[in-house]
Amino acid sequence: MKDLVFSGIKPTSVPHLGNYIGAIKQWVDIQKNHRCLFSIVDLHAITVPQDPKEMRQNTLDIAATYLACGIDPARSTIYIQSEVAEHAELAWILGTVTKMGELERMTQFKDKSQKGGRERAGLGLFAYPALMAADILLYDTSAVPVGEDQMQHLELARVIARRFNQEFGETFVIPQALIQKHGSRIMSLQDADKKMSKSDESKSGTIMLDDDADAIRKKIMRAVTDTGGGVYFEPEKKPAVSNLMTIYHHLSGKTMKEIETLYEGKGYGDFKKDLAEIVVDYLGPIREKLETFRREPGELHKVLDAGRDKAKAMAEAKMELVRERVGLGR
Numbered sequence: 147m148k149d150l151v152f153s154g155i156k157p158t159s160v161p162h163l164g165n166y167i168g169a170i171k172q173w174v175d176i177q178k179n180h181r182c183l184f185s186i187v188d189l190h191a192i193t194v195p196q197d198p199k200e201m202r203q204n205t206l207d208i209a210a211t212y213l214a215c216g217i218d219p220a221r222s223t224i225y226i227q228s229e230v231a232e233h234a235e236l237a238w239i240l241g242t243v244t245k246m247g248e249l250e251r252m253t254q255f256k257d258k259s260q261k262g263g264r265e266r267a268g269l270g271l272f273a274y275p276a277l278m279a280a281d282i283l284l285y286d287t288s289a290v291p292v293g294e295d296q297m298q299h300l301e302l303a304r305v306i307a308r309r310f311n312q313e314f315g316e317t318f319v320i321p322q323a324l325i326q327k328h329g330s331r332i333m334s335l336q337d338a339d340k341k342m343s344k345s346d347e348s349k350s351g352t353i354m355l356d357d358d359a360d361a362i363r364k365k366i367m368r369a370v371t372d373t374g375g376g377v378y379f380e381p382e383k384k385p386a387v388s389n390l391m392t393i394y395h396h397l398s399g400k401t402m403k404e405i406e407t408l409y410e411g412k413g414y415g416d417f418k419k420d421l422a423e424i425v426v427d428y429l430g431p432i433r434e435k436l437e438t439f440r441r442e443p444g445e446l447h448k449v450l451d452a453g454r455d456k457a458k459a460m461a462e463a464k465m466e467l468v469r470e471r472v473g474l475g476r
């Protein structure tokens with residue numbers, strides 16, 4: 147049987163170009179020769195405050211984006227995490243073999259709890275990695291394509307799986323992270339030290355997949371660059387330009403060398419103008435499809451219903467084994 151691939155995105159807003167290049171774009175290729183599950187992880191989204199109405203719209207928008215970007219529901223299972231209750235059940239069980247010390251070391255927890263301080267951080271935010279481990283382990287996943295920011299969570303999922311197997315007998319497959327060479331960490335267009343993020347206060351640093359052509363052009367033309375001029379891929383010395391080149395590379399298919407040659411002796415203005423058109427042309431059809439799904443969500447609901455049924459059947463089978471291993475029930 148072909149290896150199983152699992153990944154997910156939180157419905158905290160419409161996805162952005164970082165989500166696309168770091169995650170979704172790889173998924174489209176991977177689904178050609180793997181069994182895949184792509185989830186909309188709403189139980190993870192509520193670990194930080196969400197407006198219920200907006201989150202429901204975002205959930206549909208993420209599903210629409212998956213389809214608009216080329217995830218094929220005939221090949222891949224697309225579903226909403228909270229519609230398969232086994233995720234929460236397994237997360238509880240895995241929580242009993244996860245150490246507080248391990249959770250305390252997670253940089254995402256440290257970042258996201260910074261504002262209100264540790265004392266006020268929710269238990270859900272703290273336990274987030276146990277739920278993520280449950281997502282992955284529930285389906286005997288062998289590979290998880292994610293951006294670099296998720297590496298630490300994935301390492302912990304591996305530790306939890308190994309520990310459970312040792313304590314209760316072989317139950318879970320140990321998953322591997324799939325992280326690409328370039329583009330696993332797209333940075334904000336306004337600050338090359340910060341990752342492009344849905345929750346960034348500076349909206350101009352993030353290109354949303356439903357931004358129109360004007361918004362995209364503005365954001366790219368206003369993007370920060372580096373001192374010294376020259377379009378070279380040198381992430382250490384030229385972090386801002388290297389970030390823009392990474393976007394260029396992913397959306398045009400040109401290698402970094404080809405891009406450098408193309409802009410030899412030219413200024414940042416020419417480079418940015420071309421990049422803006424590449425992004426506009428690339429995202430145009432995605433945005434159109436996304437808007438069609440917003441107007442006519444019927445197809446979307448069909449895909450999500452079928453996805454839920456398929457995921458549920460797999461999750462139920464695995465949970466039966468887990469309950470037996472742990473000694474739950476009669």
Ligand code: ATP
Nearest residue numbers: 156158164165168292293330331332342343344345
């Ligand atoms: P939030 O800002 O709400 O925390 P996010 O933008 O980090 O959200 P997620 O839903 O957490 O988005 O991430 C979905 C996927 O996109 C994950 O695989 C994550 O690693 C990837 N990803 C997120 N931001 C980037 C980025 N800037 N560059 C590359 N990949 C990214």
Ligand code: LTN
Nearest residue numbers: 152153154155187190278281290
């Ligand atoms: N934590 C991830 C989203 C996520 C995920 C997963 C990714 C939740 N469960 C399982 C891969 C596999 C994030 O991107 N912030």
